[in-house]
Amino acid sequence: MSILIETNYEGKYRSSTKTPLSEERIAVNAARFNPVDLLASAYGSCILGTIDWEARKEHFETTESKSEITYDMSEDGSKVGKMNIKIFFKNDYTPEQKAVIEAAAKTKCHVGKSLDPAIEKNYEFIYKND
Known part of the structure; x- marks a missing residue:
C-alpha cells in the first residue's frame, strides 16, 4: 500500500508537507530547520x-x-x-x-x-x- 506525502515548495527555501497522520502541515525553512x-x-x-x-x-x-x-x-x-x-x-x-x-x-x-x-x-x- 502506497502512502502519499504531499510537499508544496513555497519559494525561498520554504516548503510545507502534509501527511496522512496529521491535519496540520509540517513547515520547513531550510535556512533554520532543513x-x-x-x-x-x-x-x-x-x-x-x-x-x-x-x-x-x-x-x-x-x-x-x-x-x-x-x-x-x-x-x-x-x-x-x-x-x-x-x-x-x-x-x-x-x-x-x-x-x-x-x-x-x-x-x-x-x-x-x-x-x-x-x-x-x-x-x-x-x-x-x-
Whole structure:
C-alpha cells in the first residue's frame, strides 16, 4: 500500500508537507530547520518505535526513552556522511533485553535500513538515565 506525502515548495527555501497522520502541515525553512534535520528526526522516531515494538514482543517495554542524533555532511557537502546516535533509557535492562534493544536499533528500523549504507553510524546506549 502506497502512502502519499504531499510537499508544496513555497519559494525561498520554504516548503510545507502534509501527511496522512496529521491535519496540520509540517513547515520547513531550510535556512533554520532543513530537510536533513527531518531525516534525522524521522530516524530517531523510527528507532524508538522499533525498539519498543521488539521489546514488547519479548514482554518488556521501553517507554520514556529518548534519542539524540547529530550528523555531519560528507566532505563535499552533498549528502550525510556520519550520524552519531545516542539513545537514553530511564530504566536499566538485563543483558538479554539490552541485546534486543541494540539489535532493534541497529538492524530493524525501516528508516535506518533505507539510509545509504555508506553513512557511518555510531550508536551509544545510555541506560538508567535520570
